[in-house]
Amino acid sequence: MTNMINKAIATVIPYCPKKFIWVFSKKYIAGVSVQDAIKVSQSLNEQGVCVTVDLLGEFITNIRQADEHLEEYLQIIASFEKAQIKGNYSLKPTSFGLLIDPEKCYQNIRGIVALASKHKNFVRIDMEDAQRVDQELLLYLRLKRAFPNNVGLVLQAYLKRTQADLEELLKEHTPDSPLNFRLCKGIYNESADIAFKDGEKINRNYLKLLERMLCEGVYVGIATHDQALIKGAYELIDKYNVPKDMYEFQMLYGVTPKLRSSIVADGHKMRVYVPYGEDWFGYSTRRLKENPKMAQHIIKSIFVK
Ligand code: FDA
Numbered sequence: 460m461t462n463m464i465n466k467a468i469a470t471v472i473p474y475c476p477k478k479f480i481w482v483f484s485k486k487y488i489a490g491v492s493v494q495d496a497i498k499v500s501q502s503l504n505e506q507g508v509c510v511t512v513d514l515l516g517e518f519i520t521n522i523r524q525a526d527e528h529l530e531e532y533l534q535i536i537a538s539f540e541k542a543q544i545k546g547n548y549s550l551k552p553t554s555f556g557l558l559i560d561p562e563k564c565y566q567n568i569r570g571i572v573a574l575a576s577k578h579k580n581f582v583r584i585d586m587e588d589a590q591r592v593d594q595e596l597l598l599y600l601r602l603k604r605a606f607p608n609n610v611g612l613v614l615q616a617y618l619k620r621t622q623a624d625l626e627e628l629l630k631e632h633t634p635d636s637p638l639n640f641r642l643c644k645g646i647y648n649e650s651a652d653i654a655f656k657d658g659e660k661i662n663r664n665y666l667k668l669l670e671r672m673l674c675e676g677v678y679v680g681i682a683t684h685d686q687a688l689i690k691g692a693y694e695l696i697d698k699y700n701v702p703k704d705m706y707e708f709q710m711l712y713g714v715t716p717k718l719r720s721s722i723v724a725d726g727h728k729m730r731v732y733v734p735y736g737e738d739w740f741g742y743s744t745r746r747l748k749e750n751p752k753m754a755q756h757i758i759k760s761i762f763v764k
Pocket of ligand 1: 584585586613615641643645646647682683684685686688710711714715731732
């Protein structure tokens, strides 16, 4: 029954008034301006947490938006470096025209990585839906050739193909050009043909991939709020005596802050993903679909006084 309610909520979410979605979203979005993102990042830095900032606005349909996103990212980097924020940058290739003009998308992202590398900083390519994986793997490898230490990729444990992708990518792992991944479960709604749907299977694959990365000396951002995965990661870190500068934990802004603090208190590096921007709607509806229980809480707080 609860599952049916959750499914129904997930279906109607995209049609909800923006005002309603904002009630939920403000907890997870740093704000609409770069100044808002800096303020949130400064506060996280004070808590001993570094950040990765992301300008919202994926799946663009007009190439002019790609230019706007490029300009804004260059501004973000300039502002974040000036404010001496402890953090790096995340971006989604479809924000830069991957669906419209892949070469322009590459050139745009190259410009961003070039500026980050001037500041000895780093850009993480988020992984989007399964149809984008081949293109985003190639994009990453091309950027890695140009900026061997300034770019990383996300891999998703729910995809059945990820194990094979990882084995291929490991061939590109050299001391001068090391791989750097964020490992997450995956957030898009993929079909059972290509993705594990069962939570336990996803977790098993996650820990298998993590073990392989840690054993191969790949830097990993362990991106999860799942206590079972965090426990599993702790065990692997202990088992292989992984040095503290070879991994970090990562969480989303606004999600499980207590668990985040406990990981920091245990002495591990933590990075929080700080999304901001005018285009918060798509990001928020995905988070709500992922966790419809949140929508139930909001509905309750609106109707049950
Ligand atoms: P799970 O979903 O099982 O959550 C564990 C617990 O965390 C829940 O029981 C709940 O308590 C809490 N929780 C999780 N999400 C919550 C939410 N939205 N609101 C409130 N509580 C919540 N995906 C992708 O496909 N491509 C990408 O590039 C990225 N990038 C990325 C960066 C970072 C830093 C993180 C942490 C995550 C991503 N993701 C992502 C999203 C990821 O794939 C996944 O969907 C979410 O992290 C949720 O999975 P968990 O591992 O947290 O487990």
